[in-house]
Amino acid sequence: MSEPENRCRLVLIVPDIADADEQAKIVGDALKGGDVASIILPQYGLGDGEFQKHAEKIVPLAQNAGAAALLAGDSRVVGRTKADGLHITGGAAEISEAVEKYADKLIVGGGNAADRHHALEIGEERPEYVFFGKLEGDIKPEAHPKNLALAEWWASMIEIPCIVMGGTDPASALAVAESGAEFVAMRLAVFGEPARAALVVAEINALLDEKAPRFEG
Template identity: 75%
Template sequence: MSQTDNRCRLVLVVPDIADIGERTKALGDALRGGDVASVIVPQYGLDDQTFQKHAEALVPLIQNAGAAALLAGDTRVAGRAKADGIHIQGNAAALTEAMEKFSPKLIVGGGNAADRHHALEVGEARPDYVFFGKVDGDIKPEAHPKNLALAEWWASMIEIPCIVMGGTDPESVLSVAETGAEFVALRLGVFGDAAQAASVVANVNALLDEKAPRFED
């Protein structure tokens, strides 16, 4: 078992950059920084055709770095771009439908679980993971306290892994790790200054190696 397998791991959320070359470079730099479990690629405001082009450039880059490529947007694009999975941003019904259609061929996870009741509804679909927060919800330096509380409750009683959206401060990963969550997502915390992306990913991994609690076997 490697050191990263028994502690909270990093998930990257690709930032909203319209230029495909800039976006690819920023992500490539970040992935060179160290361990990344998966990368979520949101559609943001792109039309389906442009999203497809972005996905075709980003998916191989993500996979070559040993991470899972998860697309959040038009699910048809995931199949065409040979992504590893889809991130559903809708409610429990949308997630259930996606599970029936795409699992187990693709990883299927998602969120919109704003409280315990909705989290349990999402859990009933038996997704591969539950996401607490929004993929663009990193508007403060720290992770949202509500998401931390949900993750702590979830991790203590439910086996489905969870990803928690961190804040704009990369050190927010520690408060997420302390909840028992398996994964912490960063977007602006890594890509806020794209030139620093690789060193931020390296620093985050070092911080998690040093201070994140270890999971029981």
């Protein structure tokens, strides 16, 4: 099997599940399916205390599976749960502040880049990655064409890696890979039927192993 690092890799967006144990079980199952570069856990309107309870269960699960655990929410919870990084859903100003504050300690990335201009503004702040799409933007089977076009443009000229939000169909991962993006984010495609999550992760990895373009070492 090829080394996963030389092609587009999977990022899992943890679904909104009120019960922390149930959420953790579903994520743990998915991680058994194969290579996952990182997971992003959004706060989903939870209070900081509740969010921390969820993160305390999910962060070690991800890390034990070799995936980076990124939190999209209160930055103090990142420190308290020893998560690997902070995913910022706002624009360049918010990313700038987080990079300045945490860049030596945490992975900081994200952004809400809906066009080239905003993507470049975010890129100037030197985040670890730029995210094209919204964390809950998987509303159609395929990835949003605008995000694919942005990723193709970005990957062809900018060194900073990008993550592109995929669609609800696991096969949408391939279109993201073909854009040149380093990472594809999946939420409902993997977690829509929780019992099949590990199987879907395995299927996506097999698809990317077989058909995704390879990066130059």
